[in-house]
Amino acid sequence: MTTIRDVAKLANVSVATVSRVINDNGYVNENTKQKVKDVVRKLNYRPNDVARSLFKGKSKMIALFVPDIKNPFFPELARAVEDISNKHGYTFILCNTDNDPNKEMAYLHALLQKSIDGIILVSNTMSTNQIKDMNVPVIALDRKISSEIISVTVNNKEGARQAVQYLRKQGCKRIAHISGPENVSSAKGRLEGYLEEVKNEKWFASDFICTGNYTVDKAFQSTKELLQRDAEIDGIFVANDLMGVGVLKAVESLNIKVPDELSIIGFDGIELGEITTPSLTTMAQPIYHIGKRAAELLIQRIGQPGNAIKSEEHKVKLIVRESTIERGGNNE
Template sequence: MFMPTIKDVARLAEVSTATVSRVLNGNGYVHSETKERVAEAIKQLNYRPNDVARILFKGRSKMIALFVPDIMNPYFPELARAVEDMTNQHGFTFVLCNTDDDLNKEITYLEALKQKSLDGIIVVSSTMTEEYIQNIDVPVIALDRILHRSMASVTVNNREGSRQAVQYLKDLGCQRIAHISGPEQASNANQRLEGYLDVVKEESWFKKSYIEPGEYHFEEAKKATERLLTRHPEIDGLFVANDLMGVGAIKAAEALGIKIPDQLSVIAFDGITLGETTTPTLTTMAQPIYKIGARAAELLIQQIENQYHEAQSEEFTVELVERDSTRRKEDHP
C-alpha cells in the first residue's frame, strides 16, 4: 500500500518540504495561494486525513483538553474518565494535562496545544488568571472550581454541602468540630470553609485554631491533623475538605492512638472510590463525579459545534454517604 510522505506532498504542490511543514504546523508565513496548493496536495494524496487535513480544511482538530491540578488525587482520574467517555462519544480526541496548579505549566500546555488547533478546554485550576482566560480563543469550561463569573462552569453546591456535613457531625453529638481546609486560592476550598464556619462560628467553643490547612494533599492533611489533635485533644468531630485528605486524617488519628469513630468522627467531601477502601471506611459528602465531568464535556462540545461562547453555569447537588468513620455518640460501645 502506498503511504504518502511529506516529500510527496511537497512534490505535488511544487513547494519545499519546509513550506509543507510550515503549513502543517501553522508556523511562519505562507502565502494563501501556496497554502491552498499544499492543502489540495494533502487532499489528493490522502496524507494523514484524520488529523492534518481536517485542521486545514475545517479549521478544527476534533481535540479537547482537560487540565487537572493533581493526577495523583484519585478524584481527578474519576473525573477524567467521564470527560473522556463523553468526548469519545462525539468523535473528539481527549488530551489530559497535569498542571500541578502551576500557571507557567498551564500556559506551556496551552501554547503547545494551540499548534494542534485545539477545539476547546475543560479546566480545573486555581491559578489561571482572568487576563489569560480572556486571551484564549477557543471555548473554555471551568470544572469543579469557578475561575471567573463570566466563564461557563460546572460545579457542586460546595458551601451548602459543607454546612450539611458539619451539621451532621453536630447531630451525632460532636461537641468540638474542627476543619482541615483546602488551598486558599481554590474557590471550592473557600466555599467548603465558609460552609463549616456557617455552622460553628457562633458556637461558644469555636476557635480559629480549629482550622488547619491541608492543601488537598494526603501528607499535608496528615501533618495538619496531627498538629490539630495534639494541640486540641478535646476535638471529637472533624470535617475534611476532600476525601484524599480525609484518608490522611484517619491515618494521623490512628498514629496518635485516637479511635475512629469512638473518639473522633470524621467526614470528608468528594465521594471517590478510595473512601470505600480505608479502615474505617470514610463518611463523605459525595459529588456526582461522573455526571459533572460528562456535563462539562457536553457543554463544551455544544459550544464548539454551535460556535457560541455564552457563559452557562450549572451546579449539581452533593449527597451524604454514611460509612464507618462517623457514629452517633450514644452508639459508642
C-alpha cells in the same frame, strides 16, 4: 509513507481536489469523488491530522487540565470527559499541571498551535483575561474562575454545612476543619459552610481550622498538631477525601479510636474512601456527571458558538460509612 500527492497522481486530479474530498469541503463531482476515495482505500492513505487541522481550522481535539493527577478525584472526572469526547468524535488530551502556572501556560501554547477546539479547565491560577486571549471555548470544572467563565461545580458551601450538621446529629460537640488551599474556590466554599455552622459556638476559635492543602501529607501533619493541641475535639470535617486519608493516618498514630472517640467526614466521594480503614463517610459529588456535563457544554459551545450557555451547580449527597457513629453507639 503514502502522501496526498501520491493519491492525487494516481487519481489524476489535483492535490486541492483530494483535500476537498478528504475534508468534505467544497464541491467535487460524484465521479471524481468516488475515484479519489477508491485510490485512498487502495493506497491505505491516512490524512495527516496537523495538515487537516490547518486546512479546516479545527483539530477535533478537546483538552482537560487537572492540577494533580495523583488525586483520584481527577482521573474519575477525566474518565467522564474522555467518554463524552470520544462519543462525539473528539480526541481527548489530559494535561496534568501540578498547580504550576508555568506548566499550565506551556500546555496552552502547545495546544493552541495545534488548533485545539476547546479546553476544560480545573485551575486556580488562570485569569479571565488569559482565558479570553486564548480565543477558544473554555469551560471551568470543579472550580469557578470568574462569573464571566461558564463553570460546572457543586454546592460546596451548602454541602459543607450539611457535613457539620450531620456530625452534630451524631453527638459531636467540638468540630474542627481541615481546609483546602486558600486560593481554590471549592475550598473557600467548604470553609465558608463550616464557619456558618460553628462560628457562633462558645468553644470555637480560629485554631480549630488547619490547612491540609488538599494533600495527604499536609493533612496528616495538621491533624496531629490539631489533636495534640485540643484533645476534646470529637469531630473533624475534612475538605476532601484525599486529605481524609491523611486524617485517618494521623488519628491512628495518636491511638484515637474512630468513630468511638472521633468522627470524621470528608468531601468528594472518591472510591478510595470506600477502602480506607475505617471507610470514610463523605459528602459525595456526582463526579462522573459533572465531568460529563462539562464535556457536553464545551462541545455545544464549539458547535454552536452563538448560543447562550449557563453555568451549572450540582448537589452533593451524604454517604455514611464507618468513620462516623452516634455517640450512643448505634450506626446511622
